[in-house]
Amino acid sequence: MSLLHLAILSPLLLAIAIPLLYKYFRQIHTGWFVLPLPIVLFIYFLQYISLTREGSAMIKSIAWIPSLDINFSTKIDGLGLLFALLITGIGSLIVLYSIYYLSKDKEKLNTFYVYLLLFIGAMLGVVLSDNLIVLYAFWELTSFSSFLLIGYWHHREKSRYGAQKSMLITVFGGLAMLGGFLLLYIMTGTFSITEIISHSDQIFTHSLFVPALLCVLLGAFTKSAQFPFHIWLPDAMEAPTPVSAYLHSATMVKAGIYVVARFSPIFAEDSLWLSLVAGFGIVTMFWGAFSAVKQTDLKAILAFSTVSQLGMIMSLLGVGAAAIHFEEIDNSYFTVATTAAVFHLINHATFKGSLFMVVGIIDHETGTRDIRKLGGLISLMPISFTIALIGAFSMAGLPPFNGFLSKEMFFTGMLGVAEMNILNLDTWSALFPIIAWVGSIFTFVYSMIIVFKSFTGKYQPEKLDRKPHEAPFGMLIPPLVLAALVIIFGIFPNILSETLIAPAMMSILPGFSFDVHISFWHGPKPELFMTLGVAVIGTILYLTLAKWRGVYGLLPEKLALNRFYDEGLEKAQYGSFRLTSTYMNGFIHTYLVYIFTFFIVILGTTLFVKDALSIDTANVAPVRFYEVILALIVAVSAISILFAKSRLTSIILLGAVGYTVALLFVVFRAPDLALTQLVIETVSVALFLLCFYHLPEISRSEERIRFRMTNAVISIGIGAIVTLIALSAHSTKLFDSIAHYYVENTYEEAAGKNMVNVILVDFRGFDTMFEITVLGIAALGIFTMIKLRLARRKEG
Amino acid sequence: MFHFIIQLSLVCISLSMLGLIYRVIKGPSVPDRVVALDAIGINLVAIIALVSILLRTNAFLEVILLIGILAFIGTVAFSKYIEKGVIIESDRDL
Numbered sequence: 001m002s003l004l005h006l007a008i009l010s011p012l013l014l015a016i017a018i019p020l021l022y023k024y025f026r027q028i029h030t031g032w033f034v035l036p037l038p039i040v041l042f043i044y045f046l047q048y049i050s051l052t053r054e055g056s057a058m059i060k061s062i063a064w065i066p067s068l069d070i071n072f073s074t075k076i077d078g079l080g081l082l083f084a085l086l087i088t089g090i091g092s093l094i095v096l097y098s099i100y101y102l103s104k105d106k107e108k109l110n111t112f113y114v115y116l117l118l119f120i121g122a123m124l125g126v127v128l129s130d131n132l133i134v135l136y137a138f139w140e141l142t143s144f145s146s147f148l149l150i151g152y153w154h155h156r157e158k159s160r161y162g163a164q165k166s167m168l169i170t171v172f173g174g175l176a177m178l179g180g181f182l183l184l185y186i187m188t189g190t191f192s193i194t195e196i197i198s199h200s201d202q203i204f205t206h207s208l209f210v211p212a213l214l215c216v217l218l219g220a221f222t223k224s225a226q227f228p229f230h231i232w233l234p235d236a237m238e239a240p241t242p243v244s245a246y247l248h249s250a251t252m253v254k255a256g257i258y259v260v261a262r263f264s265p266i267f268a269e270d271s272l273w274l275s276l277v278a279g280f281g282i283v284t285m286f287w288g289a290f291s292a293v294k295q296t297d298l299k300a301i302l303a304f305s306t307v308s309q310l311g312m313i314m315s316l317l318g319v320g321a322a323a324i325h326f327e328e329i330d331n332s333y334f335t336v337a338t339t340a341a342v343f344h345l346i347n348h349a350t351f352k353g354s355l356f357m358v359v360g361i362i363d364h365e366t367g368t369r370d371i372r373k374l375g376g377l378i379s380l381m382p383i384s385f386t387i388a389l390i391g392a393f394s395m396a397g398l399p400p401f402n403g404f405l406s407k408e409m410f411f412t413g414m415l416g417v418a419e420m421n422i423l424n425l426d427t428w429s430a431l432f433p434i435i436a437w438v439g440s441i442f443t444f445v446y447s448m449i450i451v452f453k454s455f456t457g458k459y460q461p462e463k464l465d466r467k468p469h470e471a472p473f474g475m476l477i478p479p480l481v482l483a484a485l486v487i488i489f490g491i492f493p494n495i496l497s498e499t500l501i502a503p504a505m506m507s508i509l510p511g512f513s514f515d516v517h518i519s520f521w522h523g524p525k526p527e528l529f530m531t532l533g534v535a536v537i538g539t540i541l542y543l544t545l546a547k548w549r550g551v552y553g554l555l556p557e558k559l560a561l562n563r564f565y566d567e568g569l570e571k572a573q574y575g576s577f578r579l580t581s582t583y584m585n586g587f588i589h590t591y592l593v594y595i596f597t598f599f600i601v602i603l604g605t606t607l608f609v610k611d612a613l614s615i616d617t618a619n620v621a622p623v624r625f626y627e628v629i630l631a632l633i634v635a636v637s638a639i640s641i642l643f644a645k646s647r648l649t650s651i652i653l654l655g656a657v658g659y660t661v662a663l664l665f666v667v668f669r670a671p672d673l674a675l676t677q678l679v680i681e682t683v684s685v686a687l688f689l690l691c692f693y694h695l696p697e698i699s700r701s702e703e704r705i706r707f708r709m710t711n712a713v714i715s716i717g718i719g720a721i722v723t724l725i726a727l728s729a730h731s732t733k734l735f736d737s738i739a740h741y742y743v744e745n746t747y748e749e750a751a752g753k754n755m756v757n758v759i760l761v762d763f764r765g766f767d768t769m770f771e772i773t774v775l776g777i778a779a780l781g782i783f784t785m786i787k788l789r790l791a792r793r794k795e796g
Numbered sequence: 797m798f799h800f801i802i803q804l805s806l807v808c809i810s811l812s813m814l815g816l817i818y819r820v821i822k823g824p825s826v827p828d829r830v831v832a833l834d835a836i837g838i839n840l841v842a843i844i845a846l847v848s849i850l851l852r853t854n855a856f857l858e859v860i861l862l863i864g865i866l867a868f869i870g871t872v873a874f875s876k877y878i879e880k881g882v883i884i885e886s887d888r889d890l
Contacts, residue, residue, distance in 0.1 A: 625803075625806075625807065626806050626807075626810060626843075626847075629810040629813075629814070630810075632814075633813065633814070633817055636817065636821075637817065637820075637821075640821045648826055648829075649821075649829070652820055652829050652830075652833060653820065653821065655833065656817065656820055656833070656836065659836065659837070659840060662840075662859075663840055663843060663844070666843075666844050666847055666856055666859060667847060669851060669853070669855075671855040671856050671858065671859060674844075674856070674859045675858060675859055675862055678859065678862055678863060678866055679862065679866065682866045682869070682870055685870070686870075686873060689873075689874075689877055
């Protein structure tokens with residue numbers, strides 16, 4: 001076990017200790033015990049920058065299930081390191097924030113920090129695993145811990161609803177992704193991502209390539225809340241705000257982004273990957289931005305904004321992956337898209353984290369997050385206002401913040417799509433920059449709503465539960481740090497380019513040369529005018545918001561995706577209930593019909609499909625006269641049972657069948673069988689009479705068996721099938737009987753002349769022993785049933 | 797000749813059994829059926845004896861004895877059932 005493994009597992013190990021720390025140190029906020037760990041991990045991961053900036057990677061492996069090629073192998077390269085730094089860095093700030101956000105006395109801090117640490121560990125495992133199965137295991141752990149965190153206030157119905165919804169959607173995608181991983185294993189014979197990437201040329205033509213691609217993408221899209229799977233993210237806002245800030249803006253929802261980036265070298269050979277990733281990304285980007293403007297809850301706006309920004313990163317990754325697909329043409333267009341994706345990934349984590357924290361502060365200090373109740377907080381909460389302004393302007397893509405730079409590069413990438421027509425979509429490619437531009441306008445509008453609707457305007461103290469004031473300083477530190485980063489990355493973007501962005505791009509686009517240099521001033525290019533347009537039209541739209549808000553009423557409620565999900569779930573439940581109650585009707589008769597029909601269908605089809613039906617009369621013994629008569633007696637008595645008018649007649653006829661069978665045993669020279677059959681038949685006839693006597697009065701009415709067509713068909717079918725199988729089996733003897741061994745050895749080996757008895761107690765005595773056991777159990781069972789019934793009667 | 801006589805006897809007994817079976821199926825009352833069954837049992841004894849002669853074996857002599865006993869017990873049990881409604885009387889009232 002290396003230090004890297006320990007780093008991944010350390011949050012899980014600390015999670016074990018949390019309940020004890022919570023119990024024995026009640027006077028200290030449990031978060032303080034948690035805080036050092038992400039900070040230490042962050043510093044630990046920082047030292048790897050020197051390793052990854054040359055493009056090299058470190059792989060450490062420990063055996064887990066070596067026989068199945070499943071090893072806990074970790075790989076730290078540019079992409080993994082970038083995510084690890086995001087997770088631990090923002091994790092530290094979130095833990096600090098949560099210490100001030102969650103009350104020591106009112107909340108169950110032990111469960112909160114256990115879940116949070118589970119999540120940190122799982123997330124580190126996802127981004128640093130080199131083994132697909134280990135990656136999947138950590139992936140599901142993120143789903144579970146996210147489920148637990150969303151449902152943290154489990155006494156609220158909406159929390160439980162949101163937790164269930166996110167669980168269903170992300171686990172659905174996770175399972176699809178597992179399927180994709182297994183297909184990759186079938187194609188390449190290894191679970192190691194590094195090795196799969198080195199074999200990626202060979203699997204491109206494999207027939208399982210497209211299914212694997214779709215499965216992996218499904219997993220990534222559900223986790224990263226891409227259209228139409230984004231619906232779980234707004235409902236996950238029922239979680240405590242630190243959780244929303246951490247999981248649902250900075251880390252977990254980027255797991256899908258990570259997977260897409262990580263698997264780009266494998267799948268991007270196929271243009272399907274490019275069109276799906278870029279297409280779904282751009283649709284999500286637009287739809288998220290469009291829906292965000294509609295919301296009145298600050299967290300809901302941020303949730304849809306997260307969806308939108310994730311779609312933007314996703315589409316950039318799709319466009320960037322085109323570099324792998326089109327090797328012949330100039331790559332600079334596509335690599336700039338990848339640069340933008342990685343850069344915006346960092347930017348989004350910083351400004352969205354700070355915005356969530358500010359919203360949490362507003363919620364904490366005023367008691368509401370509804371923008372219709374808020375307003376005029378600028379003089380009461382100046383620091384929060386500043387942070388929100390920085391975050392929102394960065395999100396809107398305004399200079400001098402970092403969002404401006406990545407938005408410009410986003411436009412460059414999207415213009416590249418239209419110019420190079422890379423997706424073979426003809427006219428559709430031209431839509432990309434247009435959708436991107438319109439989406440950015442909506443982004444601008446909702447960014448303005450967040451800042452100005454809550455901080456400026458009229459102060460409405462009568463609508464607020466508490467008297468608002470500035471948050472405690474500790475609560476302001478984390479968003480301040482993030483806002484500072486927003487400005488620093490905005491003004492000095494190149495401190496990231498060599499250290500983090502370039503190494504990450506080397507992982508996404510292995511074997512490409514690129515020059516990562518983020519410049520502030522591109523010159524008067526189309527991107528600049530697009531940004532200007534966004535700002536101008538966005539401002540106009542924001543100012544006239546009240547007039548065109550009615551647009552959102554135009555979309556019929558029936559087409560809403562949430563309604564589709566809710567009704568789908570309900571219909572699935574109702575439908576499966578209906579289905580079950582139609583065929584599981586509780587009548588043994590019906591179940592017997594199923595069983596027998598199945599029997600007929602399966603055996604009959606096998607008989608004919610396998611061409612097993614053969615009737616060969618070569619081995620048939622001559623039929624003797626008295627055998628025919630005996631068979632006739634059995635047949636006539638058996639059929640008469642069906643038409644008997646009274647039960648007594650049926651029992652007697654059954655006895656007749658039994659005795660005639662005994663006679664057949666005599667004719668076929670089986671004296672022991674005949675003896676036993678006679679005695680058993682007598683006893684069972686007596687038992688039948690006993691049952692008959694004890695039948696309850698109500699059903700004693702003696703009437704004929706009613707005729708049912710299905711029953712007749714099924715019983716005739718069963719008889720025919722069994723007869724055919726018996727005839728076919730008799731006609732095709734694959735090898736000789738082993739009976740001659742018994743004939744020769746009964747006396748020599750076992751000192752007996754009665755061969756049947758010798759077989760029963762000597763050659764195959766085990767069977768006899770267990771049949772004795774069966775009889776013993778039956779006897780005890782009958783005794784118990786009668787005895788207990790007697791005892792109950794006595795009590796009664 | 798000997799063989800033929802045995803065969804002939806078998807056929808005769810089989811035919812009489814068919815008649816008895818007819819009585820068991822048809823037999824308007826339960827006692828008719830019980831008596832027919834008893835007679836079937838005795839006919840079975842005869843058939844088994846003839847078959848033993850035919851097969852030249854004495855392995856089935858026990859079967860003959862057993863049928864004799866069972867036919868008796870069965871008929872008695874049936875009769876008792878028809879008369880009293882119970883076969884084994886118990887001191888304890890269930």
